[in-house]
Structure formats: C-alpha cells, structure tokens
Amino acid sequence: MKGYVQVYTGNGKGKTTASLGLAIRAAGAGLRVYIVQFLKKGDYSEIKALSKFENITVEQYGLGSFVRGNPSQEDKAAGALGYQKLCDLLKNNEHDLVIAEEGNVAVTCNLFSENELLALIDMKPDNVELVITGRGASKAVIDKADLVTEMKEIKHYYKQGVKARVGIEK
C-alpha cells in the first residue's frame, strides 16, 4: 500500500485525538504503528488504552512540562533523541504508520529545525504513512504534505474554566 503524509494542525481540540484514532484503526487492520510523542510525558489514559495493542508502540520524548520559548538543554536532548528515533523508524521501514505527535510544535520550540522535519518527509519510504500533528505547521510542511486538516477552534470550554479531565483530555 502506498503511504502518504498527513498533517493535523490548528488551535482546536482534536489533533492528538485524531492521531490516536488513526493508530487504532490501523492496528485494527493489522498494520504496525509507532507513535513518537514530543514534549509530553506521563501515563495518560490513552497510553493505557494503547497498551492493549501489540502492534502499537508509543514512546515519549518529552520532559512533561510543555516547552515554551527557549528549551532547556534537557528538552533539547530529549527532542534530539525523538528525532533520531523517527529517522531510524523511517530508515528501518518496519512500521506502516509512523506518527510524529506534536512534531510541528517541536519545530516551533526549536527542538529541531523545520528543515529536519522536512527531511523526515523526504526519507519516508513509499509504503509508510507519516502523520505529523501539532499546532503551527509551517507553510513548507503544509506544501510538502499530501493531506492537511486544520482543527479550528470555534469554541472551547476551557474558556468556561473547564480544566483537562482524566479520560476526556488526558
């Protein structure tokens, strides 16, 4: 099966959630899935749920505190490891669906460069589906992708003061 590059960006809720959905749909069809999560760390409910699937692997390359502005040395080191992992995954070509979770934010946060993200698209084997999520996808990434959805916030309940809830947001 020929694989494409999908990007989920925008400021609305649903980007990570959609990539989770993609992962389990693929797993349901017997495809092999690898999720590299940047910036995040923690035993989210979705991590527990995904552990039911032998053909889904999730690896977190974050320090648990969302990076804003200039990343620390530790943030950078974790990001570099995640980036290297993505390179290895694409090179080894043992997975059908590779998800770079918060890949766009990793670029905005200077964990790696836009060119490095574009290089992942170039090194993608023809049969691999590559999914990149995170707000702030750059124009070059959008241009190079095959499918791009902008998750646009029309209304969000955090403005009513609703905090992230276990089982719904985390």
Next chain:
Amino acid sequence: MKGYVQVYTGNGKGKTTASLGLAIRAAGAGLRVYIVQFLKKGDYSEIKALSKFENITVEQYGLGSFVRGNPSQEDKAAGALGYQKLCDLLKNNEHDLVIAEEGNVAVTCNLFSENELLALIDMKPDNVELVITGRGASKAVIDKADLVTEMKEIKHYYKQGVKARVGIEK
C-alpha cells in the same frame, strides 16, 4: 465529573477519527463509552479495534450506503432507531461518554430534525459527555455546544485520486 457537549464538524479528515480517539482515551480511564453510528454499516478496521475494549460499545444504524438527498423509508427507519437509542442511553445514564457519530449529517439528511438533535443536548444528564460529529453542524447546535472544532480541509489526497484505504480511512 461534569460532562459537556463536544461537536466536531467541517469538511476535513479527522472527525470520526477524533471521536475514536476520544472513545479509547475514555476507555483507558475506565469510563463507559457508547458509540451510535448513523449512516454507516460495515466491519471497519476501527470496529475490530474497539472490540478489544469491554467498556466500549459501538452500534451502527446505517444501511451502508451514504445517504444523500431524500432518505428511503429504510434509511429513515434505521435513523429513527438510532435516535431512540441515543434517547435511551441518555435517559438510562449508564455511560460516561456517548458519541453520536455523523449526528450532524443525520440532520442534513432528514433522518431526524435539528430540534430532535437539540433535544438530545437538553436531555443529557449532567455527568455525561456527549460528542456529536459530522460535517454541516447547524448554527443552533454550535450555539448550544460547549466545545466546537471545525476540521477544515486545507488539502486532501483524494484530489490526487487516492481511494479510501483499509487501516487508514476504513
């Protein structure tokens, strides 16, 4: 936990996929999930994947052919059953997350009325999270929801001639 009303609409890829992601995140946290799918019928890869979770139930109320224009009597009957199921689910209050998959499209296709969809929001118990997906959410539904994301198509590979693929779209 207080529940809210989430709507995923727009013409881009990711609405059903995001609701799948919501379902498994909730299941990972031990919440009880019920998915009512309008218009669809078939053993999609996601149905296979969701069957791994005891606390997720999926029920399809479609005839398998996507309804456009005027629904047949059979389409209407299937839609009415699905709508009744949603009423029962909300009344019985035995699930934490109830998903009305393609609920907006069901209204556009005249399976039930906008007022009936709004009535579901009114009858939602305080502790239940209700998710409504499908393109073409009406203004009244958007006004009544707590969170609305528009999945906006920026680019889609079906325009390159890519057909729905097992494990990726179905």
